Amino acid sequence: MRPVYMVTGGITKFAKSHPDKDFRLMVKEALDYAMGDLPGISLDEIDGSVCSYFSDHFTRQLMAGAMVQDYVGLSPKPSRRVEGGGATGGLCFQSAWESVASGRMEVCLAMGFETMGRVNTWKGNEFIALASDTNFDFPVGGFYTGYYAMMLNRHMYEFGTTVEQMAKVAVKNHINAVHNRYAQRPGRITIEDVRSSQMVATPLTLLDICQMSEGAAVCILASEKAAQRLGGTPVLVKGVGSGTDAMRMADRPHGKVLLLPHEKEEDYVDVKYPGVHSFRGGRMAAKLAYAMAGINDPGQDLDFIELHDAYTSSEIQTYEDLGLCRYGEGGSYVDSGAPFMPNIEYGLTFSDTSRWRKLPVNPSGGLLACGHPVGATGLMQAVFAFWQLQGSVQKHLGDSTLQLSAPKRGLIHSHAGTGTYITVSILEKV
């Protein structure tokens, strides 16, 4: 495998619905933005593409990827669709990486979209729930927020995590997004706002949950030679990893924790793993990506993270999977203030500020505040990480508040089902 660079990226504004654009036009807009940001590139340079969208139900159009391919002017070059629930965008990014790493392509476009506003929210929830076992899970619950709420209640029982700790995640991500003009639901909110918003599935409220969205995102990946030729400020894709777990969360075993390089078996004598409180697939994805990127202690070696916070609770669970803190410490990790931006006032007080290094998580606002147009989400994270590492946040967001000072390495994380498919990719400044 050879080194792969991200050379440019683009996103559209995420919104509840974009009735004036179909999925092809949304992708075209994101692609035009990406190409406009790298003057050296033209369609001729792109050898092929991978297209990312989750649900045929939402589009009511099979082979939508083929329609995007011809709309943006890439036919007859090679293309394919990848799909893996919420992790579709992350899988698409890694699939494009594989095309370039293998030598099959010099320049590959990863493009993704979702159009979720074409049905009402309750119908959308039903479509999403069809991504649970339709013999045993869908007929009983039929609601992803319910599945996550069950995972969360067990996390609270095992580890003492609180609803206030979860609310702090919502406060962080919504306030970060105030400085992100692409975000769907930015806002200065408080713990009280989160707890007093509508109860959806106990104890998750409306503000603990991301929204249905429409939007598109693209990334262009290139070999070293092509990246040099195209110019701009490329960013190295330093490591990729992915993992899986049982589709039915009831089937998750209760065994031993998969250890990361900085952890010991003694850290987890009492933890039955993954159970329904943790994501074994996320741990596996992190382990593989860290090994490829040479990361020994993620809390020290990474400078920021864009992770899949479809729920406040899943952000906390993911801190643990990624090894930012030990399993069970996700709530304390939020309390410590470690995942918050250093330069933003959140109206919160933090405890224990010396225990963990400051490591901003979801500086963009994450899924909770940016929205979650499924097929675009994992690629949106790559675009935000790319701008962070380039130091171009001011240019793209028209506001420099979210620009970290000299970040060297960032992690993006994409997640499906109740942890069924998960990807972790590490990007590094060159």
Add this chain to the structure above:
Amino acid sequence: MNKDIKLPETDAGTILFNVNPIIQKFHYEIDYIHTYAQDTPFFAGLAKQKLLGSRCKGCGYTFATPRSHCMECGSPTEWVELPQRGIVHTFTTCHFGGEAFLKETPFTLILVEFEGVQTLFLSRLLGAEGDEIKIGMPVRARFLRNCKFKPTDVYFVPV
């Protein structure tokens, strides 16, 4: 040849929400011929008020939700009758849901933990709400008399 031919006009109109862009309602409905295939005995068991799980013939791992091959070692499993009493492993009360379930809200979901069984079972809990529901609380199975061959033919109530 008929040069005066016209397509017949009908009274059926389009339900139009907006004109620029044009947004219209489009109805979409379908029947599926769905088979439970190798999981059939589980659903037949519900009709006889039995809860059937799967035990691996290779490693002995026992699954509360049927799988005809073991997730741990790949060996075939055999059917075993699960206990009809267990405890609540975790729970939630849904106040919102997918369209098909909206009329049932609020409803409580639980994962049931059975003695001697390695995995959990997703079901509904009736007869307890709010603070009455606790992890570890004992529950027992109840069955619909007129079965519908769905996993909701069984539900749980407090012991």
